[in-house]
Amino acid sequence: MHKTTSAILVALMSTFLLSCGNDKKTDPIQDDIIPVRILPLQQDSLRQEVNTSGQFTTDDETILSFKNGGIISRIFVKEGDAVSRGQILATLNPTEINAMAEQASLALQKAQRDYERAQNLYRDSVATLEQLQNAKTAYDVARQQNSSAGFNRVYTEIRSVSSGYVLRKFSNEGQVVGPGTPVLQINGATQGKWLLRTGVSDIQWAMIKTGDKALVSTDALPGQQFPALVSKKSEGIDPMSGTFNVEIEITGKPPAGLAAGLFGKAVIYPTRITNAWPIPYDALLDGNGNEGYVFVTDDNKTARKVKVQIARIENNQVLISSGLENVRSLIISGSAYLNDGSKIKIN
Secondary structure, X not given: OHHHHHHHHHHHHHHHHHHHHHHHHHOOOOXXXXXXXXXXXXXXXXXXXXXXXXXXXXXXXXXXXXXXXXXXXXXXXXXXXXXXXXXXXXXXXXXXXXXXXXXXXXXXXXXXXXHHHHHHHHHOOOOOHHHHHHHHXXXXXXXXXXXXXXXXXXXXXXXXXXXXXXXXXXXXXXXXXXXXXXXXXXXXXXXXXXXXXXEEOHHHHHHOOOOOEEEEEOOOOOOOOEEEEEEXXXXXXXXXXXXXXXXXXXXXXXXXXXXXXXXXXXXXXXXXXXXXXXXXXXXXXOOOOOEEEEEEEOOOOEXXXXXXXXXXXXXXXXXXXXXXXXXXXXXXXXXXXXXXXXXXXXX
C-alpha cells in the first residue's frame, strides 16, 4: 500500500513540473513599451528680464589723501558727517614741510644774488659768458624748487572736492602716512548721480547692453521704484565675486533717503531679443532654478533625456533658452516612467 501511494505522488509531481515547463516556454519575453504624449517644438522670440542686486553708491565717490608724507595733525570730520565743497577735512603737521619750504626760499635768494653778481662782473669783463649762463641756470632751478616747495606747503591739508558726506575714515590723528595713503572717502550725495553696482552671470552679461532700461528699488524705501538705465558694464570678470559688474544709474532727480552702501534690487529689461522654447511645466524634470532635464524623441520610438537651460517660468510654462536645438518633439506625459533610451508608443 505504501509503495502504491509513493508511485502516485511521483507521477503527480512529474506532471506538475512538465506543465510548468510548458507554460514557461509558451510565454514570450517582451520589452516594456511606455505610452507617451508628445508636443512639436517651436521657438518664440523672448525679451528676458534680468533680476539682480547690489549696493548703492554715487558716481563721484573720491578717496582723499595727502600729496606728501608726514604726521596727521588733525582730522576734523567723522564718518557720516556732511561736508561742503572746499571745507578743510584734515591737516598734516607742517614742521617738516615748512622747513623744506624755508630752505627753498633761502636757496632762491642766494641764487638770485649770485646771478646779479655774475651780471655785474660780466659787464666789467671779469666774468665769462659761460659763468653768467651758469649763474642764470642756477637761479632758474632755485626758483622752480621754491615754487614746488610752496605748492607742497599748500597740500599739507585736505579739502573737500564736493558737497556730500564722509563715507569712510581710513586714518587717525597722529598716524604717519605716506604720499597718497588713503585718509578719507567722500561722495557728492547731494549733487552726484546715484548708482546701483551689481554683479551678473556671464549669460546675463551677454544679454545686457549699455542704455537698457531698468527699475531699481530698496527695502529702505518700501513701495518705491526708480527708473534707471544701465550706464556701464565691465569687460572682465571680478575675480573676488566671480561675476561681471554692471552699474545702473538712477535717472531724474536723486531720490531722498538713499545712503551709500544700502542694499538695492533691480530688474533690467534688455533690448536684445533671444529665442526660447515654451514647454509645459510638467515636462521639466529635476529643475534647480537655471537648469533641468526633459525627455524628447526624434523617431517617435525612443526617448532621449537632454539637459536644458531655463530662461524663466511663467503662467504654468517654462521658457527654455538652450538645449532643444534640432529637437523635433518633446515628451509631455509619461516622463516619470522613462529612462534614457526607453522605448515609447505615441498615444
